[in-house]
Amino acid sequence: MGGDSGPPAMVAGAARALARRHDLRFLLFGDQAAIREQVDEHEGLSAACQIVHCNDVIAGTEKPSQAIRRAKTSSMGRAIAAVKAGEAQAAVSGGNTGALMAMAKLALRTMPGIDRPALAALLPTLGANDLVMLDLGANTECDVQNLVQFSVMGAAYARVVLDLERPRVQLLNIGTEELKGTDELKEAAAILRASTDLGMRFDGFIEADKISRGGADVVVTDGFSGNIALKSVEGTARFVTDLLKRAFTSSVRSKIGFLISRPATELLRHHLDPNNHNGAVFLGLNGLVVKSHGSADQKGVANAVWVAARMAREDLTRKISHDLASVADRSARAAAQ
Template identity: 50%
Template sequence: MTDKVRIALDAMGGDFGPEIVAPGAAIALSRKPDMRFLFVGDEARVRPLVDADPKLKAASEILHTDVAVRMDDKPSVALRQGRRRSSMWLALEAVKAREADVAVSAGNTGALMAMSRLCLKMLPDIERPAIAAIWPTLRGESIVLDVGATIGADANQLVSFAVMGSAMARILFDIDRPTVGLLNIGVEEIKGVEEVKAAAAILREGGFTALDFQGFVEGNDIGKGTVDVVVTEGFSGNIALKTAEGTARQIAEYLRDALSRTLMSKIGYLLARHAFDTLRDKMDPRKVNGGVFLGLDGVVIKSHGGTDAEGFAAAVELGYDMARYDLTKKIHEGLASTGAAATPGETALAEAVS
């Protein structure tokens, strides 16, 4: 990697396009001045926003295209109509050509995943990608994956998720051996579907030196921060993510209603305003915006489509960290940390299922 982290931005992605992408990039640049940006999108819309900030202008290039993937496009339609010409595809192609170190998009998740797999391909020994999310916890933050890349996963795929998630945790949390747990309906070894139990056997017996497998964790352990990395398949992971987001909004609404109901509650809010501001900051989803597409031969970050500039900046900075500290290399190291990693624990798998 060069001294500068080069970030390709799908300027047309998301609900608001360049009107959020450009200000978000400017915020990220103010915090990480060794970034350089390639904005991919309609130059007539992008150029005025970039040129309005002298520092952003000096750190940016613009690649023009007037084709954008719509938020409601099916992945198949996006591939057929937007392949090789859309802002999303061209941002990914910049990573493939090593003209950028990471691509960031707030666009259509399904289209971004399909295009990423087609353009960048999968890493050796990784069968399918996973979306990893940063999860606020009582201990700080954890990583949860997969939160919606694909539905279902067999034991070997869950093991790959554990390796990839631990590689991401090593970067974000600066720890040598992140703790890893498999999401299950109980912590007892006899509980859960066979694939989850088989994955646990592989992780327990496979000699993975790059992670510390802690066994099963339950849904309430995610918020506790019981482990650094929580591994599950995309269906249950996405439900858990959406449930947590909905619960956070529900609690915020309850608090807002309770604190505005009477004169005494309003006075109480004023007296405890600092504490409530701290709580609001802790629950702010913009602070942890950005999912990492793991398993690809390149770094791709998915921002929430409806986020604001501050939230998009968080996704850009996440991409910066993944590229600066070489996520792909750390995944390779995790896979190589045991001879069982490339073809994980066939004996353990057979014994667990039998």
């Protein structure tokens, strides 16, 4: 029931995801009549889904503290409860991010060895693949262990969704020199440099202007800085596309130039389309929860579903647990020496 379009976009996204992966099955939580109307418009979807009627819906403007009181009756809360009960392998929602995070954390709890869950998403780059960035707003302040744990989770996620054997991990900083940054960043970097058996390659620090260049596969930071960096990247992408649109419509000559360069501009539009990178993930919970952007269309929702399905198939939670245990063992041995 969430997102700017509600059932039309979410149901159409489920149908699009099913067309690509025929083994998917859906539990659709929300107003039964509104959902059924949309399901009936997509051939074959009805046989692959079950509608779970919910009278209660969390509004996008509600505070998490208010929404969490209705976790047992709302469509969002009941979808998360289905993951906890093992009735679903992952939950996908386009609704209130704060409410989703609060409900998921309360119901699923954090994994052993994780102090706080983090919000991770894929961003486009000029490199051969997208990059994973976290945290994007779940934790405004982070200590050394949080940054190390985020790095482990981000690398495991990158191995699953980007098919990378040893993702390149970097910490977001104000410079690349080892002496720059906060004490937390320096200490986290030291721990990660010593961790050579975690299925990742730690490449030190990265500055914000290099995020999209393609030199890193995972960028790790606190939620405050990460959210600002994400909004800056998104704003810049909109600025570039709007500037090009204005330039190409400014005169007859410009319009002719647009027709000639249309293949290139279409490639740019596709690369910057947020629907092609939709599906932020709450990493570090005892269950999989994916946040679809509120403005996502059916293509974006389908991408979020595919992300969720792949994480479930690849058993992302087990991979994170294994790597965290390795970090804990190394820390215990170092403390004993």
